[in-house]
Amino acid sequence: MADRDLNHLHPQVEAAARAAIAECEAAGMPVLVTCTYRSDQEQNELYAQGRTKPGRIVTNARAGESFHQYRLALDLYPLVNGKPDFSGTHPNWHKIAAIFIKHGFEWGYNWKRFREMPHFQMTGGHPLSYYQRGGQL
Numbered sequence: 828m829a830d831r832d833l834n835h836l837h838p839q840v841e842a843a844a845r846a847a848i849a850e851c852e853a854a855g856m857p858v859l860v861t862c863t864y865r866s867d868q869e870q871n872e873l874y875a876q877g878r879t880k881p882g883r884i885v886t887n888a889r890a891g892e893s894f895h896q897y898r899l900a901l902d903l904y905p906l907v908n909g910k911p912d913f914s915g916t917h918p919n920w921h922k923i924a925a926i927f928i929k930h931g932f933e934w935g936y937n938w939k940r941f942r943e944m945p946h947f948q949m950t951g952g953h954p955l956s957y958y959q960r961g962g963q964l
């Protein structure tokens with residue numbers, strides 16, 4: 828089961844996420860957070876999905892290669908009539924993303940290589956290698 832606890836994010840990311848979520852809710856666009864922190868083991872299991880395990884490929888990141896592992900990312904879905912919109916087509920996606928981007932997040936939807944629509948991350952402008960070397964936000 829994925830960790831969905833906002834308290835397990837980096838404090839700065841947690842504060843920005845809480846502010847963005849509150850703003851979405853105030854605008855009538857509640858969200859469902861499905862993942863915050865992810866361990867090496869969980870990341871490797873996710874990477875195996877669609878490769879050595881059944882399912883659809885959902886990530887190109889192996890252990891150590893996801894910002895979730897550095898507590899800098901969260902995955903979320905718009906709640907529409909109380910249910911998460913897994914189709915990715917509801918107009919709230921782009922409105923919610925605009926709010927998160929305003930609060931300092933990057934949106935996985937804008938990635939060229941492999942789009943991750945539910946994924947939002949805050950990197951401080953640093954590449955992944957910075958965090959892999961022990962860098963801090």
Ligand SMILES: [Zn+2]
Pocket residue numbers: 862895900901902943945946947
């Ligand atoms: Zn993600």
